[in-house]
Amino acid sequence: MHKYYKTHTKFYISVDCIIFGFTEGALKLLIQERPYEPGKGLLSLIGGFVEVDESIDDAAKRVLAEFTGLDNTYMRQLGAFGDVKRDPGERVVSVVYYALINVNEYKRTIEGNARWIDIENLPSLCFDHNLMVEKALTKLKENLADEPIGMNLLPKYFTLTQLQTLHECILGTSIDKRNFRRKIMEQGYVVKTNMIDKKTSRRGASLYKFDNKS
Amino acid sequence: MHKYYKTHTKFYISVDCIIFGFTEGALKLLIQERPYEPGKGLLSLIGGFVEVDESIDDAAKRVLAEFTGLDNTYMRQLGAFGDVKRDPGERVVSVVYYALINVNEYKRTIEGNARWIDIENLPSLCFDHNLMVEKALTKLKENLADEPIGMNLLPKYFTLTQLQTLHECILGTSIDKRNFRRKIMEQGYVVKTNMIDKKTSRRGASLYKFDNKS
DNA sequence: TCAAAAGTGTTAAGTTTACACCCATGA
DNA sequence: TCATGGGTGTAAACTTAACACTTTTGA
Numbered sequence: 001m002h003k004y005y006k007t008h009t010k011f012y013i014s015v016d017c018i019i020f021g022f023t024e025g026a027l028k029l030l031i032q033e034r035p036y037e038p039g040k041g042l043l044s045l046i047g048g049f050v051e052v053d054e055s056i057d058d059a060a061k062r063v064l065a066e067f068t069g070l071d072n073t074y075m076r077q078l079g080a081f082g083d084v085k086r087d088p089g090e091r092v093v094s095v096v097y098y099a100l101i102n103v104n105e106y107k108r109t110i111e112g113n114a115r116w117i118d119i120e121n122l123p124s125l126c127f128d129h130n131l132m133v134e135k136a137l138t139k140l141k142e143n144l145a146d147e148p149i150g151m152n153l154l155p156k157y158f159t160l161t162q163l164q165t166l167h168e169c170i171l172g173t174s175i176d177k178r179n180f181r182r183k184i185m186e187q188g189y190v191v192k193t194n195m196i197d198k199k200t201s202r203r204g205a206s207l208y209k210f211d212n213k214s
Numbered sequence: 215m216h217k218y219y220k221t222h223t224k225f226y227i228s229v230d231c232i233i234f235g236f237t238e239g240a241l242k243l244l245i246q247e248r249p250y251e252p253g254k255g256l257l258s259l260i261g262g263f264v265e266v267d268e269s270i271d272d273a274a275k276r277v278l279a280e281f282t283g284l285d286n287t288y289m290r291q292l293g294a295f296g297d298v299k300r301d302p303g304e305r306v307v308s309v310v311y312y313a314l315i316n317v318n319e320y321k322r323t324i325e326g327n328a329r330w331i332d333i334e335n336l337p338s339l340c341f342d343h344n345l346m347v348e349k350a351l352t353k354l355k356e357n358l359a360d361e362p363i364g365m366n367l368l369p370k371y372f373t374l375t376q377l378q379t380l381h382e383c384i385l386g387t388s389i390d391k392r393n394f395r396r397k398i399m400e401q402g403y404v405v406k407t408n409m410i411d412k413k414t415s416r417r418g419a420s421l422y423k424f425d426n427k428s
Numbered sequence: 429t430c431a432a433a434a435g436t437g438t439t440a441a442g443t444t445t446a447c448a449c450c451c452a453t454g455a
Numbered sequence: 456t457c458a459t460g461g462g463t464g465t466a467a468a469c470t471t472a473a474c475a476c477t478t479t480t481g482a
Contacts, residue, residue, distance in 0.1 A: 082271065182437090200434095
């Protein structure tokens, strides 16, 4: 049909999803054991191949849904990874996305062997996946400065301490409590509810939620 | 060889380069008329196909070199564009890069029909190329805040007014001259030379250069 | 009664913005 | 001599950073 195109080569395209969650006061990453050769059994990001009738974005959404049962997720493209030998089996170009999910909503699916690992002391992942995660973390930090992304990682109701811990995990720094609370309140993304969480302290902490009016 | 891969589809992968230049006090974009169907003759970014033996980054470098004669260029990946119908001819996934070049070093090559157009009032480009340029401009702005990217767009010696105009073009705002100069000097990326440029004013303006020591 | 987390204000430092006039020169 | 672009400082507004004590309550 379009003759000129025919002189070129076609490639497999995969999507790899860097799925972040936040639980037990730590930032987590969903990984699996790679289910096929080459590198069967190695730790791997959640991924799959792009199919003929779907956009790359849709492929990423599909893969995410297959592994987490989740739809309508905060998801951003990180970029394409295209070194010739990045996949030792075949030439595969990977387009990488990172997603933020609420681990409480996460449902283990038939894809089965996925699990959460701590983002601190990450193990060695297959191929160039560690590099991908590193880049995603960098981007996530930048992101946090612009957007209230916490809403994607936290449950509907949360304490300000939880939100602060989340920011600290992402930024890798500790934050002054008073400065943090003042800033968050000024930004107006979150609103206080009447509920009190008694799980984490005797005194109890006010529960907040993200304000989806403004 | 790797059986599992075989059940999937392969795709053409192109690279499109958003090549920025700065001349005549304005930010420019290098475009061409698309040399083949579909969309032959439409305005297009500088692009080409990824070949079997090259990484995507290398493909972008090759395409850039083919069209500008330039090597060792400031180049960043913008991301992958993968809508199913983005190219009306065939399914082609495009990985997009933006590059900053010094137009004085640019050599028109045999690829021939490329030309510079003003980034203000951009014409309509083929396919999703306008969207790509928009994203590149957004990223370039962010970039300018972090890195002294001016060195890639300006000649070796330049006046502070030129540098300011460049910043204004990228950011799309006007900047206070005194504030700008103070900040640039504090950052220490540029150093004054003894040379004076007499082209743009009777009085003459000091020429500066980027400091590649620090 | 005490341990543990929640909650709360003020001051100093640093950064950003706004603003206007003199200088040097070639035509 | 005058039109043109080059060059310079200061004060106010705003933002960020540093810092320590009281409250509540279950065990």
